[in-house]
């Protein structure tokens with residue numbers, strides 16, 4: 001049995017106006033990323049008997065099938081070619097070369113021969129898996145060397161590797177906070193920040209995106225309520241959906257003023273910001289002052305895994321308290337070799353970062369000239385504001401037909417009617433491909449009436 005987002009008819013009441021096709025698609029898009037909405041609203045509306053815990057999965061796969069039937073299910077489409085600025089993917093029954101604007105391999109280090117060589121050498125000597133967790137027997141000299149290197153690079157006493165960036169960023173709230181504490185997060189926070197905050201038992205407060213004023217009033221309220229509660233503030237160094245970087249000097253000053261600790265997630269800023277690519281803390285010269293710096297190897301460093309860097313005491317505490325460290329296998333040695341090599345390249349070869357920024361500026365200027373409404377342009381991705389949720393899926397299909405791959409970011413990933421196309425650049429994107437992107441956006445923004453109003 002399949003279900004779509006169409007609401008059931010209601011007896012004895014005015015028949016509800018059928019939602020438009022586009023509204024149904026938007027509703028389905030919400031369903032695929034929000035389990036609580038699926039269970040509490042959609043399944044409940046359809047009268048699905050949920051005594052079988054699998055019932056929701058039948059409804060869910062019906063939604064996915066219906067999105068696929070309309071050719072608008074871009075999530076999880078396998079890529080046939082190696083990663084890069086252009087890739088081969090299958091759409092509308094045929095293989096196509098697509099300009100990739102949705103990868104976070106900003107510096108193209110995942111395919112860098114220098115990284116591959118380091119991995120091959122390590123594979124020969126150390127094999128594949130670590131065999132156990134970091135506090136078990138999965139910790140090698142290579143892991144220790146990388147942790148020391150990260151601590152040094154990020155201006156901290158110590159660093160700790162995690163299986164993923166998600167695990168690393170979620171860990172501080174989970175390990176440090178109790179129900180008597182507060183965690184303050186930016187309204188544009190990534191899911192791993194939300195996960196850490198919501199699962200730690202502390203009171204969660206959300207402040208308006210990148211607003212020191214709103215952070216201050218939230219801090220004031222927290223301190224007035226309970227002067228003795230602990231407070232952890234979590235921000236991202238760079239917000240790739242908004243295109244801006246954290247107003248770190250002001251945020252850090254407020255944290256000090258109100259006795260709060262600060263965690264900065266540098267996921268999208270490593271490799272992109274700072275002279276050596278260490279992120280927004282380095283950019284502002286605040287690496288040693290920010291309390292905890294977290295990051296991922298899955299974006300500019302082209303691999304997978306994550307880390308935290310902080311004082312020695314704090315890192316020792318995370319090492320033995322975090323369940324992800326104790327009960328999940330350590331990163332494979334060959335991956336450690338690849339990340340170490342990628343880190344060296346990132347720090348010493350600034351040409352990759354320069355080419356990336358050249359591409360960001362080129363695309364942003366070109367899009368602005370054809371009337372695109374850009375959010376910030378301070379990150380490696382250029383977010384184009386479309387705002388009208390209902391056109392996002394048709395727009396995406398048109399982009400795919402034109403050989404351009406990106407995801408539509410719609411509610412609940414972004415607020416309602418704040419939908420954007422987040423166009424992620426890479427060092428190796430070619431100008432002729434970016435020209436094509438600009439020309440296509442010019443046409444499609446015109447077609448869908450989504451250009452900035454002329455002054």
Ligand SMILES: Cc1ncc(COP(=O)(O)O)c(C=O)c1O
Pocket residue numbers: 164165166167169190192236265267268296297298304305306
């Ligand atoms: C801001 C931010 N933090 C953390 C992560 C998680 O990183 P990882 O892919 O290593 O789990 C992501 C990944 O999308 C991210 O965007």
